[in-house]
Amino acid sequence: MFSIGQLSKQTGVKVPTIRYYEQVGLLVSAGRTEGNQRRYDKEGLERLGFIRHARDLGFSIEAISALIDLQQHPDRSCQEATEIAQDQLADVREKLRRLTALETELVRISEGCDGDGSSNDCYVLTSLADHRHCRTEHYC
Amino acid sequence: MFSIGQLSKQTGVKVPTIRYYEQVGLLVSAGRTEGNQRRYDKEGLERLGFIRHARDLGFSIEAISALIDLQQHPDRSCQEATEIAQDQLADVREKLRRLTALETELVRISEGCDGDGSSNDCYVLTSLADHRHCRTEHYC
DNA sequence: CCTTGAAGCTCTAGTGACTAGAGGTTGTAG
DNA sequence: CTACAACCTCTAGTCACTAGAGCTTCAAGG
Ligand SMILES: [Zn+2]
Ligand SMILES: [Zn+2]
Ligand SMILES: [Zn+2]
Ligand SMILES: [Zn+2]
Numbered sequence: 001m002f003s004i005g006q007l008s009k010q011t012g013v014k015v016p017t018i019r020y021y022e023q024v025g026l027l028v029s030a031g032r033t034e035g036n037q038r039r040y041d042k043e044g045l046e047r048l049g050f051i052r053h054a055r056d057l058g059f060s061i062e063a064i065s066a067l068i069d070l071q072q073h074p075d076r077s078c079q080e081a082t083e084i085a086q087d088q089l090a091d092v093r094e095k096l097r098r099l100t101a102l103e104t105e106l107v108r109i110s111e112g113c114d115g116d117g118s119s120n121d122c123y124v125l126t127s128l129a130d131h132r133h134c135r136t137e138h139y140c
Numbered sequence: 141m142f143s144i145g146q147l148s149k150q151t152g153v154k155v156p157t158i159r160y161y162e163q164v165g166l167l168v169s170a171g172r173t174e175g176n177q178r179r180y181d182k183e184g185l186e187r188l189g190f191i192r193h194a195r196d197l198g199f200s201i202e203a204i205s206a207l208i209d210l211q212q213h214p215d216r217s218c219q220e221a222t223e224i225a226q227d228q229l230a231d232v233r234e235k236l237r238r239l240t241a242l243e244t245e246l247v248r249i250s251e252g253c254d255g256d257g258s259s260n261d262c263y264v265l266t267s268l269a270d271h272r273h274c275r276t277e278h279y280c
Numbered sequence: 281c282c283t284t285g286a287a288g289c290t291c292t293a294g295t296g297a298c299t300a301g302a303g304g305t306t307g308t309a310g
Numbered sequence: 311c312t313a314c315a316a317c318c319t320c321t322a323g324t325c326a327c328t329a330g331a332g333c334t335t336c337a338a339g340g
Contacts, residue, residue: 067264067268075259078256081262082254089250096240106232110225113221119215122210144288156328159289159290177334177335
């Protein structure tokens, strides 16, 4: 049996975050001591590892919830799991697309000024004031 | 003079967002009507355009505040402006780096399963359970 | 001049995924 | 038995909005 601190050390997830995961229903402790402290078993450790890894891949709490539900029912089809992964991939690709546009514009803007003039005619400031200087459509 | 709704239409910034910008000190109205409604002049319209464009490039409210301060003092050096832009570019590049790693792993994971098996031995679920399947270090 | 309805106002609370802090209790090593 | 690290709960804060309630004002048509 592990304390919350031991779980934290083994997975790299901070203690308050583990408590937060319990609050939102992702991870329940195996039980409590007489003094009300959480105790986890090996299953809890593995589940927290799963959560951590999925979070590190950008999956939302909601998506991870669904994935854990699937894991608990080994007989169910894994179609939903692949859909969730594909959705996440699509999200990431969309973000990449947007950030690439941002990078293009920020490179142009940054290179347009050495920072040694007056802010009166600074290329950074004038570029920000007018989207018509931009080569791409962009937003976050 | 423009009402908040006219400003909204011209810039594409939603009305509650404009009020939020006032609350955090980014944009003040030129004045109020007798009935307490906000009225803006051309300067306000331009400033909101600046804010909108900077937000669309991912700058934080805090950064935009600093940039507007610089704009208000045309005699000051624009060094800070270029620094802010370069910081933003560095941020964007860091995010791109991370998202690219995520994409690599998510492609592998998505392609590893057709979604026609049982969740018992689904490649998506086993990959999520163990980082050792991953080819990159990754996090958000 | 009067009515109507769109548009405005303020204030509070909710979003996601935590993080920080206060103030108190428990576990454990020496 | 004592010290103190680690634990507990609860509230509030982060960022940049967004939604809603409940009320007031503006402007156009009759
Ligand atoms: Zn400059
Ligand atoms: Zn632009
Ligand atoms: Zn599968
Ligand atoms: Zn991994």
